[in-house]
Amino acid sequence: MPESERAAAIVDMGEDVAHCLVWDWEYHARENQLLPDGDWSYWLIMAGRGFGKTRVGAETTRIWAKTNKYVNLIGATTDDARDIMIEGESGIMSVCPKDERPQYIKHARKLVWPSGCVSLIFTADEPERLRGKQHEKLWGDELGAWRYPEAWDQAKFGLRLGAKPQAIITTTPRPTKIMRELVKDPHCHVTRGSTYDNKSNLAPTFFSEIITKYEGTRLGRQELDAELLEDTPGALWRRSNIDEYRVPKGDEPTMRRIVVAVDPAISSEDSSNETGIITVGIGMDDRGYIFEDCSGIFTPDEWGRAAVATFNRYQGDRIVAEKNQGGDMVGHVLKSVMPNAPITLVSASRGKVTRAEPTAALYEQGRISHVGRFDTLEDQMVAFTSDFDRKLQGYSPDRVDALVWALTELFPMIVKKKRQGNARPMAKERFF
Numbered sequence: 001m002p003e004s005e006r007a008a009a010i011v012d013m014g015e016d017v018a019h020c021l022v023w024d025w026e027y028h029a030r031e032n033q034l035l036p037d038g039d040w041s042y043w044l045i046m047a048g049r050g051f052g053k054t055r056v057g058a059e060t061t062r063i064w065a066k067t068n069k070y071v072n073l074i075g076a077t078t079d080d081a082r083d084i085m086i087e088g089e090s091g092i093m094s095v096c097p098k099d100e101r102p103q104y105i106k107h108a109r110k111l112v113w114p115s116g117c118v119s120l121i122f123t124a125d126e127p128e129r130l131r132g133k134q135h136e137k138l139w140g141d142e143l144g145a146w147r148y149p150e151a152w153d154q155a156k157f158g159l160r161l162g163a164k165p166q167a168i169i170t171t172t173p174r175p176t177k178i179m180r181e182l183v184k185d186p187h188c189h190v191t192r193g194s195t196y197d198n199k200s201n202l203a204p205t206f207f208s209e210i211i212t213k214y215e216g217t218r219l220g221r222q223e224l225d226a227e228l229l230e231d232t233p234g235a236l237w238r239r240s241n242i243d244e245y246r247v248p249k250g251d252e253p254t255m256r257r258i259v260v261a262v263d264p265a266i267s268s269e270d271s272s273n274e275t276g277i278i279t280v281g282i283g284m285d286d287r288g289y290i291f292e293d294c295s296g297i298f299t300p301d302e303w304g305r306a307a308v309a310t311f312n313r314y315q316g317d318r319i320v321a322e323k324n325q326g327g328d329m330v331g332h333v334l335k336s337v338m339p340n341a342p343i344t345l346v347s348a349s350r351g352k353v354t355r356a357e358p359t360a361a362l363y364e365q366g367r368i369s370h371v372g373r374f375d376t377l378e379d380q381m382v383a384f385t386s387d388f389d390r391k392l393q394g395y396s397p398d399r400v401d402a403l404v405w406a407l408t409e410l411f412p413m414i415v416k417k418k419r420q421g422n423a424r425p426m427a428k429e430r431f432f
Contacts, residue, residue, distance in 0.1 A: 023095075023096075023097045023100075025059040025062070025063070025095070029056075029059070030052075030197065030198075032191050032193055032197075033052060033055070033056045033059075035060060035063070036189045036191070038189060040166070040187060040188065040189040041159070041165065041166055041167070041187040041188070042166070042167050042168075042169060042182065042185065042187060042188040042189070043060075043166070043167070043168045043169065043188075043189050043191065044169045044171075044182055044183065044188050044189070044190045044191065045057075045168065045169065045170045045171070045191045045193070046171060046172075046173045046179075046183075046190060046191070046192055046193075046226050046228065047170075047172070047191070047192065047193035047194065047197075047226045048172065048193065048194045048195035048196075048197075048223060048224045048225055048226040049172060049195050049223050049224060050195045050198050050201075050202050050206065051193045051194065051195060051197055051198050051226070052090070052197075052198050052201070053141075053170035053171070053172075054084055054085065054088060054090040054091060054141070054170060055090040055095065056168070056170060057085065057139045057141055057168055057170040058085070058090060058091050058092045058094070058095045058139075059095050060139065060168050061073070061092055061119065061137075061139050061168075062092065062095055062096055062100065064117075064136075064137040065102070065113045065115055065117040065119065066100075066115050066117075067115075068117055068136040068137050068162060069116070069117055069118065069136060069161075069162075070117070070118055070119075070120070070134065070135055070136045070137070070161060071117055071118075071119050071135075071136065071137040071138070071139070072119055072120045072121070072122065072133070072135045072137075072138050072139075072158075073085055073086075073111075073119055073120070073121050073122065073138075073139050073140075073141075074122045074123065074124055074130070074138065074139070074140040074141070074151065074155055075121070075122075075123050075124070075141050075142070076123070076124050076125070076141065076142045076145045076146055076147070077123055077124070077125055078123050078125075080123075080141065080142065081121050081122075081123055081141075082106075084141065085139070085141050086104060086111070086121070087104075092111065092119075099114065100113075100114060101114075102114070102117075102119065109121040109122075120133065122151075122155075124140075124143075124146035124147060124148060124151040124152075125146075125147050125148065125151075126151075127148045127150045127151035127153075127154050127248070128154075130151060130154035130155055130158060131154050131157075132158070133154075133158045134158045134159075134160055134161045135155070135158050135159050135160075135161060135165065135167075136161040136162035136165060137162075137165070137166055137167070137168075138155060138158075138159055138165075138166070138167035138168070139167070139168050139169075139170070140152070140155060140167060140168070140169045140170075140171075141169075141170050141171070142170070142171050142172065143169050143171040143178060143179065143182075144171045144172055144173060144174030144176055144179055144375075145171070145172075145174065145373075145375055146178070146373065147372050147373040147375075148248055148249070148372050148373060149176070149177065149178055149243075149246065149373070150248050152178050155167070169182070172222070172223060172226065173222060173226050173227065173228040174222070174228075174375065175228055175239055176239070176243065176373075177239075177240075177243040179228060180228070183228065192226055193226060194224060194225045194226055195211070195223075195224040195225075196224075211224065232382055232383050232385060233385075234385040234386050235381075235382050235383060235384055235385050236353070236356055236357060236360035236381070236384050236385070236386065237360055237363055237378075237381040237382050237384065238363075238364075238382065239378070239382050241363045241364060241366070242363065242370055242378055242381070242382075244366070245363075245366055245368065245369045245370075246369060246370045246371075246372075246373075247289075247369045247370075247371055248371075248372065249371050249372050251371075252281075252283060252289045252291075252369070252371050253283040253284050253285050253287075254283065254284050255281035255282065255283055255284070255289070256281075256282050256283060256284055257281065257282050257317045257318075257410060258279065258280070258281040258282075258291075258314050258315070258316045258317055259279075259280055259281075259316060259317060259318045259319070259320055259406050259409050259410060260277065260278070260279050260307055260310050260311045260314070260316050260318075260319050260320070260406070261276070261277070261278050261279075261280065261319075261320045261321070261402040261403065261404075261405040261406035261409070262275065262276065262277050262303065262307045262319065262320070262321040262322070262330075262334075262402060262405075263275065263276035263277075263321075263322050263398045263399075263401040263402040263405065264300070264303060264321065264322065264330055264333075265297070265298075265303075265398065269297075273398055274295045274296055274297055274398045274399065275295060275296065275297070275298050275303040275306075275398060276295045276398035276399045276400070276401050276402030276403070277293070277294045277295050277296075277303065277306055277307050277310060277402060278290065278292070278293055278295070278377070278399060278402040278403045278406050279291040279292040279293075279294075279310050279314055279316070279406075280403070280406035280407060280410060281314070281410075282410045282411070286367075287367050287368065287369060288362060288367060288368040288369070288407055288410060288411065289368075289369050289370075289371050290368065290369070290370045290371060290374065290377075290403070291314060291371050292310060292314070293374045293376065293377045293399060294306055294310055295376075295377075295398060295399045295402065300329070300333045301333070301337075303333075304333040304334050304336065304337045305337050307319060307321075307334060307337075308334065308337045308338045308341060311338070311341065312338075317342065318342045318343070318344055318409065319334060319341055319342065319343045319344070320343075320344045320346060320405045320406060320408075320409045321334065321343060321344070321345055321346070321405075322345075322346055322347065322348065322401065322402075322405060323345040323346065323347050328345070330345060331343055331345050344409065346405060346408075352397070352400075352401065352404075353384075353386055355401075355404050355408070356384065356400065356404050358408070358411075359403070359404050359407040359408065359411070362407060362411060368407070376399065377399040377400070377403065380397045380399050380400045381400055381403075383397075384397055384400055
């Protein structure tokens with residue numbers, strides 16, 4: 001029935017029936033939001049923003065909690081698990097009527113359901129906490145944004161209790177190695193959906209402002225249409241090269257040298273480019289290791305403090321900063337925070353692609369490892385094409401720029417060989 005006729009029919013049924021239907025998921029859900037039939041171990045809901053993924057995860061958890069002893073949760077971060085999966089507008093506490101609502105014991109990281117079921121709460125940024133834990137059923141949210149791939153490995157190892165261990169995974173698609181493998185897994189039931197499937201429940205302004213802006217773009221195809229996009233044609237970096245050599249935090253060797261690279265932005269408005277701040281080391285094995293991306297929109301004082309704090313945290317050897325946008329002010333900002341900081345100021349005299357190509361070659365050679373996940377940085381990398389300078393003038397891939405400066409500092413001979421034959425030097429350096 002149309003929504004207006006359905007609402008009227010419910011009122012005619014009486015207050016008790018109307019109350020029951022308010023909490024009846026089968027009544028409200030679309031067909032592709034209900035538990036699928038068949039023999040599957042993983043239900044992957046790969047859908048666009050606003051599809052209702054969180055609601056599906058919460059309602060499925062609610063159903064499982066009635067007949068299982070352990071139905072555990074894994075969020076991308078602690079905040080995500082609490083603010084989205086549990087306490088969010090479409091989270092567990094919101095979808096359960098009072099007599100089914102679990103007790104949320106925050107300090108113990110668990111939910112205790114009236115049925116006796118317990119839901120232990122884990123996060124993907126702490127994969128070691130998943131080691132040895134067991135699950136009958138499991139809800140993992142935003143798998144595409146999990147920082148450490150081994151969190152999913154540990155989750156699967158623990159999925160071994162009960163007659164039919166199963167997991168529901170709700171996520172916006174990202175072409176990570178885990179996602180690509182899961183889509184091809186014969187034990188995985190894949191449900192795809194777009195933002196448009198849930199249009200009647202979304203604010204009109206969302207469609208007029210967001211959809212209009214991103215519809216038809218590559219980002220829109222991923223975030224709205226839920227396409228699992230592979231590498232951008234002509235991109236300097238490939239996800240397969242990044243994924244193949246990725247290492248868990250703690251598995252990296254002793255570092256010979258660590259640098260923090262900064263690509264400052266000229267303003268700090270909401271629409272401003274970001275200041276790229278990337279920490280990279282070169283190990284005793286002569287390989288490069290990306291440790292941290294703490295880029296963001298900052299004032300000069302804020303990015304100066306962020307860069308120095310990162311430098312101190314990793315006991316770095318040098319800060320490398322581009323001065324094209326700020327001249328000597330860049331060095332003075334850093335010195336005002338840490339007067340004795342060892343700083344190298346660099347200025348680019350060639351295009352971004354020319355600077356990036358030698359460092360991209362290091363990835364092709366398998367000489368660079370990312371320590372954990374850096375989704376925003378990696379998205380910039382795999383979208384960076386050889387015609388970037390002509391195609392996207394006015395937009396700056398600040399995280400990639402900082403990454404390039406860091407690797408140029410750590411692998412100077414590689415860069416020198418790659419730029420042989422250039423009429424002009426790629427960058428001018430000044431030690432500050």
